[in-house]
Amino acid sequence: MFRFRLDGSSGVPPYLQLVHQVRQSLLLGYLEEGDRLPTVKDVAADLAINPNTVVKAYRQLEHEGLAGGRPGQGTFITATSSTALPEEQQVLRASLEEWLRAVEEAGLDEEAVTALIAVARQDMKKEKV
Amino acid sequence: MTQNDTGGNIPALRTDRLGRRYGRVWGLRNCTLEVPAGVIAGLVGPNGAGKTTLLEMIIGLLQPTEGQLSVFGETSHAPMAARLAQVGYVAQDHPLYRDFSVGDMFHLGRAMNPSWDQKLALARTDALDIPLKRKVKSLSGGQRAQVSLTMALAKRAPLLVLDEPVSSLDPVARLEFMREVMAAAAGTGLTVIIASHVVSELERFCDWLIVLTGGHVQLAGPADNLIAAHRLLTVPRATTDAELPGLPVHRTDSDRHSSVLVRADPGRRAVQERPGWQADPVGFEQLVMAYLQRPSKSAARDDTAQAAARPGPNTKAVTR
């Protein structure tokens, strides 16, 4: 059975953590099309989280086309690892990894990166106006 | 099941200007809120804020001094037995009769509750490896907590009230306890109200939030909506409150800038972009802490706090 984990101090909302874990597992090949995700009750009991949060995560997965529920049977993965991430995003992801490596070599930490991105975005918006 | 259904179903809890006085001191005042069925609500506040007062009125251990209260439609004027049947309760410190065996406690449950589900009680203690013959005084703290929880769950009431259920437990026992609560809530439509003064752990448990300080409600509503309705703004120090695109809840001033938690008014537009301004979403814990630190005498703001928190057309959850 696929088991989730929860990082209580990450700042990322629990339901999003679940969604990310499914997407990541798909990309890494640990989840395949047709695999059944654990029931809401199992996840809620396993992680000690609100079952409504699990429901929300599963709905989000449905919305993104990664998983779907079959009435009476459970929730199943509907995507493949290639459809998990559209091609354009894969290209973007590759260039992002390059940039992140450069940033690391330059010695910037998380907050500096976030600030950098925020400033760049603002500048871009000003340019548009 | 999430957020917005207050229509149709009878809410698990509805209060209207509920108040309780002890002598000359008001333990709770002007409390107006609603908790829909099926949510897990966190009742947060420092010790002495009025959490236990509110919970005891919900359960039926205390009568209101003023205002109204109804639990699944049963008001505080309904017959006592009907009111008591609706709520399963685990008090702080998990009181049990120390000389009773676990089996004796279940016998008590059966004798005092027509809706008692003995099979459920036995199944739970079986799964947790708690022998029926053992006396309560020989149980560990975590086991006592589990037995208390079993007593409340086997009553099969639609509302479960937990008053600081894990504050006396070690971390492993805490996890075990909350696991059982979450599992019990899954799929049964059980409504849960958890009172706590430990904010950091609530995000994973609660989808509805009530913040109480000094006997007054500071914030109440669906957690997602409340978080979406707030922003953490970084603004120049000189910015006045009036210039802010929302009601300031908490402000921290540095030399050149200020960090302000604002509640966006439903009518106003989203945070306006300005040079030197930055808007970030607020985390669950940040939000609660900000409201906990507000002075408690903000009766005028209570109504707007709840108005903003109630689901409305402009406050849908924002995908991050």
Added chain:
Amino acid sequence: MIWVSWRQHRGQAIACLAVLAALAVYAILLGTSMRTAFGHDALTACLARSQGTACPAAIQAFTNRFGSEVNIAFWSVVLIVPGLIGVLVGGSLIARELEYGTWRLAWSQTVPRARWLAVKLALVTGGLIVLGAAMTGVITWYRAPMDRLTGHLQHNIYDFEGLVLTAYILSAFGFAVLAGLLLRRSIPAMVAAFIPWLAIRLVVEFVFRDHFLAPLTTTVNCTQVCGEGIGFVPQATGRIGDLVLSINGNVVTYQPADRFWTFQFIEAGIFVALTAAALGATIWLLHRRAA
């Protein structure tokens, strides 16, 4: 709810049974011994002929042998025993729930607290009545030979026969239950109930009892046996069992022996009324606090 009340008081019930058993053992030993001596000394025949004047030596020997249990020390201890039983059972009835916080468990089940209390009180009161009756029965049985010499209107004996022993226990119990609700702590409740109970007990016995009904007077010629008190067989009135209140020259003021049951009813009535008032107040206060 009956099972719950029983289970909560099971320990106390066993302790009371143990006390009763100990008393019964003592009573059987002493009672059998007394009956043997009574028969042996042919006291029955003597009493059939006279009110004790025909065999003063035999009577003296008998009372010397078995009379020690009526001395002051014994009596003081036994005076407080019914009160102790009552407060020990009653003091913790409500107070222990409040002390240990189990009221939050007990009163959030589907039984309204007024009913919870009513069933408990009914069961425990019933148990105490049975205990009181049993203790009275045991004591009355073993004392029967001695009572034939002294009657049972005398102060010490009267307290353990008839109805009053049970009534003493019940009234102490009632006070303690009420004190437990008001003070919320078991031991202080027991103390706070015992003191007024003892005060009332002593006042009723020493101030009021002798005058429940107007005493009678008679004139006698006092030659040998003319005194007040339990040691005199017969009493100054010439009859066994009368309670002599005072002797003025030749005039004896007394309560006749046949008023025993009337007095018992009056005194028991006083204490039962006190019990009802205390328990009624408790139920009313508890109900009102819930409202």
